[in-house]
Amino acid sequence: MSLPTLTWVQSTYASTGYATPTDAQVIDALIAGAPGKLTKWRVISSSASTYIELGGPVGTNAQNNRIIIGINPTTAYLAPDTTGNAIWVGYAPEGGTGALGTWNSATPYGADIRFTGYTRCAATALAESFYFIESEEILFTIFRDDSLDRFYGCIIGAIIDPLTGDSEADGRIYGIFNTSSTYMTTIFWNNLSSANAFMCHGGTAGNNHAYIFRPYSPTVVDPIVPHSAFLIDTNLLFNFNNGNEMLVARTYATNQAPRYGVGCLRQMYISQDRQNRTPTTAGPVFSATTAGASDAILFGNS
Numbered sequence: 001m002s003l004p005t006l007t008w009v010q011s012t013y014a015s016t017g018y019a020t021p022t023d024a025q026v027i028d029a030l031i032a033g034a035p036g037k038l039t040k041w042r043v044i045s046s047s048a049s050t051y052i053e054l055g056g057p058v059g060t061n062a063q064n065n066r067i068i069i070g071i072n073p074t075t076a077y078l079a080p081d082t083t084g085n086a087i088w089v090g091y092a093p094e095g096g097t098g099a100l101g102t103w104n105s106a107t108p109y110g111a112d113i114r115f116t117g118y119t120r121c122a123a124t125a126l127a128e129s130f131y132f133i134e135s136e137e138i139l140f141t142i143f144r145d146d147s148l149d150r151f152y153g154c155i156i157g158a159i160i161d162p163l164t165g166d167s168e169a170d171g172r173i174y175g176i177f178n179t180s181s182t183y184m185t186t187i188f189w190n191n192l193s194s195a196n197a198f199m200c201h202g203g204t205a206g207n208n209h210a211y212i213f214r215p216y217s218p219t220v221v222d223p224i225v226p227h228s229a230f231l232i233d234t235n236l237l238f239n240f241n242n243g244n245e246m247l248v249a250r251t252y253a254t255n256q257a258p259r260y261g262v263g264c265l266r267q268m269y270i271s272q273d274r275q276n277r278t279p280t281t282a283g284p285v286f287s288a289t290t291a292g293a294s295d296a297i298l299f300g301n302s
């Protein structure tokens with residue numbers, strides 16, 4: 001099935017108002033700031049100092065997607081992350097077909113609606129500001145430690161293009177890339193799997209993680225890793241002679257039994273090294289520093 005082309009937009013920053021915010025203060029800042037920053041995704045509900053529930057854009061395939069970002073839920077953890085102070089996130093692709101009940105449970109939308117469980121997406125006292133990169137079916141929530149110029153966050157939605165492989169009935173593969181409570185390094189494309197390699201999966205609590213709902217058994221969550229490291233050399237340019245940029249998609253497979261190939265990143269491309277938020281004609285850019293050029297994701301509008 002050919003998937004529709006996504007159009008990416010990025011918001012401006014919003015401050016949490018604190019240099020060392022508590023988890024509750026970060027959630028309150030999201031509750032106050034997200035409605036004015038999001039242009040596609042929506043705030044569905046919230047509870048002060050506890051959680052915010054986000055929903056996919058109306059009229060899209062992701063309309064019923066639900067993302068809950070909250071304080072420590074104290075239960076319903078997605079392995080290997082375990083209890084502790086942090087900003088936590090969970091994902092229910094069909095959450096909107098039900099109603100949110102007890103947010104910090106293993107089945108917040110009811111027993112018949114799948115939910116990932118909770119995994120960390122930012123460390124306590126370090127999320128001084130935040131912004132979003134969003135499309136019709138994927139949302140990237142980005143937290144920045146302004147003092148140290150370090151980034152945390154989570155990319156959630158129909159994140160994988162299954163190519164000719166297994167998919168769910170709608171042709172998609174749903175999942176999460178998250179930092180947990182380990183900030184992103186500036187060379188995350190160069191790592192296959194390590195504690196702080198964003199878009200990869202580390203097997204210890206607090207590592208960066210990557211998960212999908214198993215496409216042929218979609219109530220099961222599988223961790224995934226890229227097929228190989230991708231070393232970027234400044235002499236090996238991503239630009240063609242005519243100035244257009246090569247859009248290189250990274251492919252993924254599961255990193256434990258059952259072993260299977262997954263597909264490739266959906267309109268998220270390996271980019272030439274760039275500073276975060278560098279303007280391009282192809283789409284928004286994310287990298288893990290504002291101080292210079294480093295490994296970058298180009299969110300391509302094609």
